[in-house]
Amino acid sequence: MTVKKYLFFISQNYSFAILRPLQKAIIERGGEVRWFLYGDEINHAFLHDNELALTSIKAIKQYQPIAVFVPGNTVPSFIPGLKVAVFHGFNSGKLNRRGFEDHFNIRGCFDLYCTQGPNTTNKFHALAQQHGHFSVVETGWPALDPLFTDVEHDKIKANNKANILMCSTFSRNLTCAPILLETIKQLSSTGRWQWKIQFHPKMDAEIVKQYKAIESEHLTFVETDNVIPLLQEADVMLCDTSSVLIMFVLQGKPVVTFNNISPRDYMLNISQAEQLAPALEKALTRPKALMANIERFICETHPKQDGHSAQRVLDAVDSMLAGQLINRKKKPLNLLRAFKMRRSLGYWGR
Template sequence: MSRYLFYISQNYSFAILRPLQKAILARGGEAAWFVEGDNVNHEFFNKDEVLLPSIDAVKEYNPRAVFVPGNVVPSFVPGLKVGVFHGFNSGKRNRKGKEDHFNIRGSFDLYCTQGPNTTETFNILAEKAGYFDVKETGWPAIDPLYEPLLVKKEIERPTILFCSTFSRNLTSAPHLFEEIKRLSITGKYRWLVQFHPKMPKEIIEQYKAIESEHLSFVETDNVIPLLQEADLMVCDTSSVLLMFLLLNKPVVTFNNISPKEYLINISEPELLESSIELGLTKPKELMTNIESFIEQTHPYQDGGSSERVLDAVDEILSRPQKSVKKPLNLLRQFKMRKKLGYWKL
């Protein structure tokens, strides 16, 4: 029986990997989880999910592949190392000024890309590095996006979903607070507010304090039902806005770092209401631009990305190993061993 491991460090990993888990179990395989660090809420695990308590247990489990919705994974974890990403490429740049989505850290044997506009760059990087493969599969987290809406949608008034990144330089949450508070009081819209898990607590408490019959603050490990339910999203530079666009619905952004033609971007909070009203009319040019974005970013709308990821793993494992080895990354591996308290070979 084929065994697979999910290596996670954040709560958002559940929504990304559970579609993969479903596909694995449907194929008669086994899936287990390992948690790195203290940022994962263990209450989010289902009773029937297998959680391995240590690296020793991981080694005994001996998975054929390990799926990581993050940036790194220890080399001493067994199995093919598969990067499945924690979000779409939202244009964020690292300290060196490079797009963080394409930062190769020497951890993975296989990158499962989401669509043409990321596959092309990763193919160039793979040819240069020589030690990893790239397969365009679509993103497993998106599979449930195309399932029927489970929540009964309110039809009397539009539902607005406000999501924001935690980065101090990029977040819209403190800048839009007063305007969202004002709009929520009117009752014109139904507001759902959901933030990145790393959002500062003081901002979270600020929004919780204005909860009412018109505004709900939602804490969840699965944002997909919120995306399905909303008619329009208000956001900034969080990659979750890209998921929302895949549903062919409009997004209003505040100070997006790279505003594209498929977004309604504003720089003044006072423009929020009029921009929401514009977006809800679904202007023809805007919707045409959104459709073009979908074709380049994630053209797979069949809910079968998890199956394609597993097929990619099978294909790579059926080949001879690459002659070029991954970089040793001694300093990074030392830091991971120290963090995990694991010093065995």
């Protein structure tokens, strides 16, 4: 029996946690995985000892994967295998330079999009009809499989204090981190709540330094490639416009946002630092109306909470490879993007 070979094409550290549930499902099915770490923003030390990496395009071509999974926006057309988009996060409403939602930017790189829930699936289906060169299957997001299957949900608090998790995007126009620094310093000094701080890996180094400087027995700064355990143990999240807030809400937990660019009724959005403590207090009471809004949002965004999204992604790939999903057009040539990718990867072969 031929072993199915798959490639993970990644350029950011958060991609490890996104793809490992998929790797687990592949291995359980008797397949094998190779990783390709691309660019200078990824830490090769995050690879586990039992995970194997390919170091060149030539090696990828020799490996001949049947499918390439990408949690980013682009992938070279000149490497073999079905190109599968599995997303690096949820649609948080961020707009690109042309004023369009970046989550739905079609770059002509993928054969298959594995979507997370109805509120993105429906739009991608419409885009598939428009473009014709990719298919869409709602699978759920493999990155969340451990969120719904691991036992961290039942972790008992050692100190009986509420846990507040603060996450923030790196964008200067959207981040709440510098604005709320002094307020969080003051609130953490009271010892009323237990704080953990975790930022996007691209966060400004000076801001990271400032938050590390206020660490105490009540506040911990966490650097990790796997945010899921932090999401599980927290009672409330403080965030801005980072898509990680959606992962948190999908657990049925409240989030307080600061100047979110597109506030929704499942958030408690504030605009002033002095509103933070009252908002956190309110979130911890889990107001009935807010929790109803959160439940509705879950149904729209990621209703599949059985922990088997990775299996559905592999099923979708098998369906496309078996000819059960057919794209009516070929992907665009993307000559300029292909040239840039070749130049950045130093590869000029066929």
